[in-house]
Every structure is written in structure tokens, then in C-alpha cells.
Amino acid sequence: MTKLRWSIPTTLALVAGLLAAMPASARDTGPIKDPIPDDPAPSGLGLVVEEIAQLPKSEPTPPELVVDPRLKRHNRINYVGELPDGSGRMYVPDLNGKLYFLDKKTKTPKPYLDVGATFAPDFFSAQGLGQGFGFVTFHPEFKKNGKFYTVHVEAGNALTTKKPDLTPQPRTAYHGVVDEWTAADPAADAFQGTRREILRVGFSGRIHGIQQIDFNPNARPGDAEYGKLYLAVGDGGNGNVGDNGGDPQNLAVPQGKILRIDPAGNDSANGKYGIPADNPFAGQAGKVGEIYAYGMRDPHRFTWDRGAGKRMFLAHIGEHAIESIHDIRPGSNLGWSEREGAFTFDKADRCFLYPLPEDDAENGYNYPVAAYDHDPPPGHSCTSDSGHAISGGFVYRGAHLPALRGKYLFTDIVDGRLMYTEEREMKLDPAGRNRAQIYSLQAYDTSGTPVTMRQLAGDNRVDLRISADGKGEPYLIAKANGKIWKVVGTRQFADCKTVPVRVSDATAERDWAPVTPSKWRFPGDEVVLAEAGAERPGPRRPFEYAVLQKGPVLGSSQVDAKVRLDTPVEITNRDVIIVFGHRSDTEFYYAHLSTDNAIYPHNGIFAVDNADRLRIDQQWNGNRQVPHGAPPAITDANWHDVRVKHCAGTGEIAVYLDGSRKPLMTAVDTTFGSGRVGFGSFDNIGRLRDLTVTGTRAS
Incomplete structure (x- = not known):
């Protein structure tokens, strides 16, 4: 017989079950002061990190418009990946405009392409935490076809001389632009070749634009999924209020969605890409056929598990309180802005979330498989940024760090916490009550000294991201000092000898x-x-x-x-x-x-x-x-x-x-x-x- 251990998570689950069974008149419908009392728990596990690269300093464009101190970092690198060509070269995009390749052996960075200069003077990275050269991904056949894809932001004359391809938000102030580039020599360390624009999306706000773009690494030639490009498109920063209120739930517009397109096709409205026939809303009148999933505020990073389930996970940045991880399926609706995480979002209340209504199951929302809340400190204003944001993340399936296998690794962008949850515990719950436990990870330098990412970054605001190379081994990136660290080992916390x-x-x-x-x-x-x-x-x-x-x-x-x-x-x-x-x-x-x-x-x-x-x-x-x-x-x-x-x-x-x-x-x-x-x-x-x-x- 299994003995039940009473703890906060166990007690909360029991209370949630009792609440679900109560009549509506007995349910508490008031504001929730602590949405997720179950905090990330210590895991007793640590990551040994080794600095491998220092990227050059850079500045937002145009510099005279920079007023937000959060943009004044050493640089704004936000991802590191490995080219899918077997060369061992790694790539790093900087939001301020340049794409760098890292030498296979020395990890010395060299500029490969200046995206900012290519689109000047309309290129814009001076306002908004995600504005600029946001992301790059390489076609799985890059070694043969030389194709890769970027997303960047334009303002200025582009707003009057160029037109968005899908319904823009009223009073559009920025364009998110996806381009296809074709390198004449894929093995070269500097770009020469051609480019073409394939998609342009209009946003009224300077945050929550197009975040990640990527291909599913599990797809193989001949699969319907092979070569399909996914785009995480935010709500433009105000998908819950004003003219754009409701955009994430509106299937007639692209904002607040994950889109899925075929860059090799031509049946889109602009004729520059294809709309996959197996998309959940393809061919439906009044709906954007490119939509794969919807109901999102700021879909920051997504990934596919390379394990047996091949599941797609999304790290979603919240508004009031909730940083969440979702198991994304075709047609998934995360509920924003009717929901934040597994809670009711009240547009009139800038401070609190509320319990779900009794009939919530009818909505079929996709609730988090793991989540943590902001826990603002004493004296903090509920209308200002509490300094937390999730950055996913991937399920580790690599060979060199066995203690991490099966764990979904992720970070908090702002405070630099390292965390994980077990993939096997990340299960969809239509009621939104059951979530996988989140665990915290200690960091160590290569001498075995415990450190924090704040210490390694030299700043309380780390601007930390985590990603992986082609073999699935993890790397950490900080805008605060423009450095990249590789996770080279794991160790148990407090693993010293206590003898003789x-x-x-x-x-x-x-x-x-x-x-x-x-x-x-x-x-x-x-x-x-x-x-x-x-x-x-x-x-x-x-x-x-x-x-x-x-x-x-x-x-x-x-x-x-x-x-x-x-x-x-x-x-x-x-x-x-x-x-x-x-x-x-x-x-x-x-x-x-x-x-x-x-x-x-x-x-x-x-x-x-x-x-x-x-x-x-x-x-x-x-x-x-x-x-x-x-x-x-x-x-x-x-x-x-x-x-x-x-x-x-x-x-x-x-x-x-x-x-x-x-x-x-x-x-x-x-x-x-x-x-x-x-x-x-x-x-x-x-x-x-x-x-x-x-x-x-x-x-």
C-alpha cells in the first residue's frame, strides 16, 4: 500500500477537487492572491557551466529613440543553435542586427550577415524587448539548398510603402517581416546570395511581435511535416484591451497565434508561401488558414521533444502572474485574454486573477502542463513589471548529461533562475488543476564553486536564455554581458565528503x-x-x-x-x-x-x-x-x-x-x-x- 505524504501540493489538489464538486453558490469567485502556491522546489541537482564565447557589444537602432534601460545591454543575443550541415558551426542572432557564426573549435564569433544594415533605415530595434532581428532558423537541407529564414522588425517608411500580407492591427506602428535567404555557398563563413520576403505582419504595439520561427526537427523527407515553418506570433502587446482586444481569440487575424506555413508553396494570399492542407483551419471561410494554435499573449519559445512522444512544447509569458509551459496540439487554444494560465483574466482588474467558472470545460482551453507565478515582493505595484518571464526550453535527450534525461529545461529570463520539470509528468488536464512540479537547479563553475547566473552575468537582470546544439547539449546565453556558457556537466548539491x-x-x-x-x-x-x-x-x-x-x-x-x-x-x-x-x-x-x-x-x-x-x-x-x-x-x-x-x-x-x-x-x-x-x-x-x-x- 502506498502511503500518502501530506504536503502543500497534495493538499491543494484535494482542495481543488472539493471545490470542483461544490455547487456554484458555494464556490469562491473572488480574486486569487497567490495563484500557484507550489513554488519551484529544490532538486538537489546542479549544472556545471563553462564560458565558451563572448559576443561583441552592440547598440539598438536608431540609438536616439532608446529610452528603456532594459534595452541597454552589452548586446541582445537571444539564441544559440547549430547549423544543420554537419560542420559543427554554431549561430547566434543579435536583436540589434547581426547574425554571428561561431568557429567550430575556438567558438570565436564572426559576423555572417548584417540583417540590420540590409533593411536600413527601416530596420528597428530601439523600443520593445523583442524588436529588431528576432530569430533565425536554417532549413533542414541547408547544406544542399543554402536556405535559411529570419524575422526582423521594420518601422519608418516601411509603414507607408509596404503592406502587411495578413490583417494588420489598427494603427499599425511596426511590421514583423519573415525573409528567406539563399546562400550561394552554404559552406561559406560570410553570406553571399539572394533573399526574398515571404510574409509581413502588422502590429500596433512594440512588444509581443513575431518571436521564434523554426522547423520541426523530428520531421523526415516525405513526411507532411517536413519543411513546414512555424512562427510564434504575439498579440502586439495589447491583445487584451482597446482596438486589439480579443485578437488572440479572433481566427480572422494572425496576432496571438502560432502559424504554420510551407515556404516552398505558393497558395497563400500573397503567393509567396503555401498553406498546409492539414492545418486545423485551412480552407475555412473567415479564418486564417496559416493558424496552427491560438489564444496567446507572448509565445516566447517552442520546441519539439525528440523522445517517443515527439510533443511540441511552448513557453508562454504571462501578464499578471503566470509563466507557463503548454503541450501544443493542432488547434490548441491557450485562452488568452479570457484566461491567463488556468485562471480567469478580468480585463478590468490590473492586479488579480480569478477562479475558473463552473462551466469552463465547455471552452476546451489548453491549460499549462507546468507553470509558476510571479510572487511580487512587498510594496510592489500590481500594475508594473514584477521582473519574471519564462524562456523555454527543451526536453533533454542528449548523451553527455544522463542526470538531465527526460527533463524539460528552461529559465527565467529576468532573474536568471535555472529550472526543469519532468516530461513524463507534463500531462494535459482539461480542468487546469494538475501540473507537473517545477524544480530549481543550482549552477556551478568548472571548479565546483556554486554560483548564480546573476553572478556570472554581472547583473541582477540576466536576460537569460537556454538552447541546444545539434546533439541536444544545452547552452546558456545572457544579454547582460553577451556571454555564452555550455553546460559541461552535472553534480549533486552539497556533494562533499563527510568522512572519516x-x-x-x-x-x-x-x-x-x-x-x-x-x-x-x-x-x-x-x-x-x-x-x-x-x-x-x-x-x-x-x-x-x-x-x-x-x-x-x-x-x-x-x-x-x-x-x-x-x-x-x-x-x-x-x-x-x-x-x-x-x-x-x-x-x-x-x-x-x-x-x-x-x-x-x-x-x-x-x-x-x-x-x-x-x-x-x-x-x-x-x-x-x-x-x-x-x-x-x-x-x-x-x-x-x-x-x-x-x-x-x-x-x-x-x-x-x-x-x-x-x-x-x-x-x-x-x-x-x-x-x-x-x-x-x-x-x-x-x-x-x-x-x-x-x-x-x-x-
Whole structure:
């Protein structure tokens, strides 16, 4: 029989099921303060990254119109891929205009084509985060036919001298243009050849234009899918209001859609490409036959899994709160702007999302298979950018990183978080309730030092993307400093050695040094905190604990024990702590294991460094509406297995519960490189048994 482990995700699923069964009159229809309480969880897995290239600095065009500081980056590289010709060359587009090839061996960048100069003076990249030379993709037969495709933005005279091919938005201010280029010599390192325009789309806003364009790598010659070009077309930045409100749901216009065309065909309205007959709306009156899927705000990146399912996944950037991943099928409708993720979007409310209506199943919306929310910080205005945006991503099927196989890898563009979810858990749910758990990834440099992408990029706004080479091996790209890193390995978090010291059978009174000895009992096989502690003078820290005196002072250490909370379960703020790195009563770390995770001092990893305890774990979420930490550690009166591992050299700290291979909480902090371990609480009672401590002797 499988034992059900109660956790936040389990509880939320149960509540969602009960809500679905309620009559409409009993359902909560008010605003949702925390749409996705289930945060990305620590995976205990890290990516080892190695810098391989530095791309040249560049500026938006025309420079005098740049007012948004988010466009003033080292450059605006947004993708890296490998040419499908077996040469090993890689390519990198820069939104500011140039396409670079990277040398196979040295990864030295060389300009291959200046798209910006080709279309000057109408080329435009000075306003809007996605404006400029947005993307490039190469035909699967590029080695033979030399064909590749680009998308760029035009303004200026183009708005009066050139006409969009599909219905433009009212007051069109920008054109998104797709061109086909044919290289005279596909093996050359600089472009010479011809080009032709195949499609032009009109947008009224300067964001959410044409994002990615690409071919399905799973298609083979002879397949109906082979050579079909997909285009992710955004809503123009205002597909929820004004003249363009409803465009993503309007099948008579191209904005807010994924289009699918045949560049080798000629039966489109402009005669420059074909409309595949197997498109879901091909040949239907009043509908754009090029549409493959719809209901989108900002379809940032899409990819096809090369595994057995061959599924198409889309990373979709939200408005109020939701960053989502979708399993795209022909005719899929993501629901924007009636829906954001699996929630009701109210155009009149700039701050909150709302529950789905009782009859929502009738709409048949394609809800996320995985998602996370923005969790704006305290004091943040709900009408401004909260600084989060998803960038997909692909399912890893490569050969060199077995720990990543089957994982859909993606990033947050702004803060640079690295994340994944398991492809096998990414299942369509028409009700929008069940989503795959998202996990966070640590980053390491090649020396094994834990780092963040913010540190590697040298900026709090990373502008991070992830993509892959022809063999499916991952690369990371940052606009902040124009660098590219290759993921060259994986490693477990806090994977240091904790030998040769081993301490066990340590439950005698002589083995421990309590703060207040009278409050403790040592019956023989347990260490019991029998009376609650009281606050003491000095910095805010645990009230009562005992330090293990048996054995030497440790550097790196691992504490394994069973703990139990004796405070009644009706008290929600009860806790026990595991002390480590203890040097004095005002210098130590502790892991706080609590029933409550709703306030800053509970259920986390803390450092006391001659000042009030400071939270150092990576799980605290300061959501201005519903702040919370990791899922509650101990909610019952049972014994629980706890492991706390501390790597003194790197500062990695991991807390595990009940044999889980994934940590409940993690931190990176190098304040204390050695010390003793202990057990206690703030103002509760509890006990410990089956203690084993392993580690290295402190130098």
C-alpha cells in the first residue's frame, strides 16, 4: 500500500477537487492572491557551466529613440543553435542586427550577415524587448539548398510603402517581416546570395511581435511535416484591451497565434508561401488558414521533444502572474485574454486573477502542463513589471548529461533562475488543476564553486536564455554581458565528503551541553527537550538547545537523526531545530523544522552571526500577498528522519526529510566553515534519537 505524504501540493489538489464538486453558490469567485502556491522546489541537482564565447557589444537602432534601460545591454543575443550541415558551426542572432557564426573549435564569433544594415533605415530595434532581428532558423537541407529564414522588425517608411500580407492591427506602428535567404555557398563563413520576403505582419504595439520561427526537427523527407515553418506570433502587446482586444481569440487575424506555413508553396494570399492542407483551419471561410494554435499573449519559445512522444512544447509569458509551459496540439487554444494560465483574466482588474467558472470545460482551453507565478515582493505595484518571464526550453535527450534525461529545461529570463520539470509528468488536464512540479537547479563553475547566473552575468537582470546544439547539449546565453556558457556537466548539491569522523551512541547526559540543563532529559536512547525555552538577552536566536560535545569539532558535516515534536499538533508554530557549525552561543547555523511556513522566522535555514538570526535558505518567497517558505516540515506527532548536510568549503547546506532524495531546503553560505552540531527549539518541546554525525575534522 502506498502511503500518502501530506504536503502543500497534495493538499491543494484535494482542495481543488472539493471545490470542483461544490455547487456554484458555494464556490469562491473572488480574486486569487497567490495563484500557484507550489513554488519551484529544490532538486538537489546542479549544472556545471563553462564560458565558451563572448559576443561583441552592440547598440539598438536608431540609438536616439532608446529610452528603456532594459534595452541597454552589452548586446541582445537571444539564441544559440547549430547549423544543420554537419560542420559543427554554431549561430547566434543579435536583436540589434547581426547574425554571428561561431568557429567550430575556438567558438570565436564572426559576423555572417548584417540583417540590420540590409533593411536600413527601416530596420528597428530601439523600443520593445523583442524588436529588431528576432530569430533565425536554417532549413533542414541547408547544406544542399543554402536556405535559411529570419524575422526582423521594420518601422519608418516601411509603414507607408509596404503592406502587411495578413490583417494588420489598427494603427499599425511596426511590421514583423519573415525573409528567406539563399546562400550561394552554404559552406561559406560570410553570406553571399539572394533573399526574398515571404510574409509581413502588422502590429500596433512594440512588444509581443513575431518571436521564434523554426522547423520541426523530428520531421523526415516525405513526411507532411517536413519543411513546414512555424512562427510564434504575439498579440502586439495589447491583445487584451482597446482596438486589439480579443485578437488572440479572433481566427480572422494572425496576432496571438502560432502559424504554420510551407515556404516552398505558393497558395497563400500573397503567393509567396503555401498553406498546409492539414492545418486545423485551412480552407475555412473567415479564418486564417496559416493558424496552427491560438489564444496567446507572448509565445516566447517552442520546441519539439525528440523522445517517443515527439510533443511540441511552448513557453508562454504571462501578464499578471503566470509563466507557463503548454503541450501544443493542432488547434490548441491557450485562452488568452479570457484566461491567463488556468485562471480567469478580468480585463478590468490590473492586479488579480480569478477562479475558473463552473462551466469552463465547455471552452476546451489548453491549460499549462507546468507553470509558476510571479510572487511580487512587498510594496510592489500590481500594475508594473514584477521582473519574471519564462524562456523555454527543451526536453533533454542528449548523451553527455544522463542526470538531465527526460527533463524539460528552461529559465527565467529576468532573474536568471535555472529550472526543469519532468516530461513524463507534463500531462494535459482539461480542468487546469494538475501540473507537473517545477524544480530549481543550482549552477556551478568548472571548479565546483556554486554560483548564480546573476553572478556570472554581472547583473541582477540576466536576460537569460537556454538552447541546444545539434546533439541536444544545452547552452546558456545572457544579454547582460553577451556571454555564452555550455553546460559541461552535472553534480549533486552539497556533494562533499563527510568522512572519516563518525559519532553515534551519543544520548548520554555527558555527551551534551545544554543552554539550560534543567530543561533536558537523557533517558538512555533519546535526547529530550522536556521544557520550553525562554528568550535570552542578545541577538534573536533559538531559546533552548544542546550542543553535542562527543567527538571533535567538524568542518564539513552530515547529521542524520530521527526527531519528534512533542508540542501538541494544535499549535501551528511549533518547531525543533538542528544546529550545525556551532562556534559559540551567538555564532552558528540552524535548520528550523516547523509546522508553519507562513512567516520569515519559520521553516528555513538560518545563520546567527553575533546579530539576529538571518534567513539564508533559497526557499523563502516574499510574495506581498501570501509570503511563505518551503512546505511545512513536520505537521504531526510522529517521528521523522532528518538529514542536514553542510559542505564547509563551498557553503552548501541541504536539509532532507523522511528519506527524500530531493532536499526540502537548501542554502549557500560561507560564514562558518567549522563547528559542532546540536538540537533544540525556540519555545517548544521535542526529542531526538538514532543520531549519527559524520564529517571532516576542522583544521
